[in-house]
Amino acid sequence: MSYRVYVRSAAERDIVEAQNWYEAQQQGLAAEFHAEFSAMPGSLAETPRIYPLLYREVRRAALHRFPYLVWYRVQNSNVTIIAGTHGRVGPGRISALLRGR
Numbered sequence: 082m083s084y085r086v087y088v089r090s091a092a093e094r095d096i097v098e099a100q101n102w103y104e105a106q107q108q109g110l111a112a113e114f115h116a117e118f119s120a121m122p123g124s125l126a127e128t129p130r131i132y133p134l135l136y137r138e139v140r141r142a143a144l145h146r147f148p149y150l151v152w153y154r155v156q157n158s159n160v161t162i163i164a165g166t167h168g169r170v171g172p173g174r175i176s177a178l179l180r181g182r
Contacts, residue, residue, distance in 0.1 A: 084129050084155070086122040088162045092152075095165035099149060117144050121151055122162070129155045143168065 088096075096118055104111035121142060132142040142151045148168035154161050
């Protein structure tokens with residue numbers, strides 16, 4: 082079964098912010114980050130429950146090359162990406178972020 086994947090606008094903003102940061106570090110790095118992130122919805126569509134359930138029906142998937150986490154929910158046949166964060170963001174901030182989304 083393939084799930085439909087939706088990306089909330091707040092998560093899109095998180096991704097754009099990360100891309101801008103990576104591009105400021107090194108020219109072309111944002112494109113590499115974008116390419117890796119773009120593969121995530123396809124992976125989540127096929128096996129969304131493979132990643133751990135961490136907080137109120139929210140799961141977390143990690144990018145491979147970049148220290149970036151994708152936070153999402155699985156509901157019925159839908160996957161909704163709700164946030165993206167750097168891997169070093171503390172649990173208190175994550176929980177506050179997810180409560181608001």
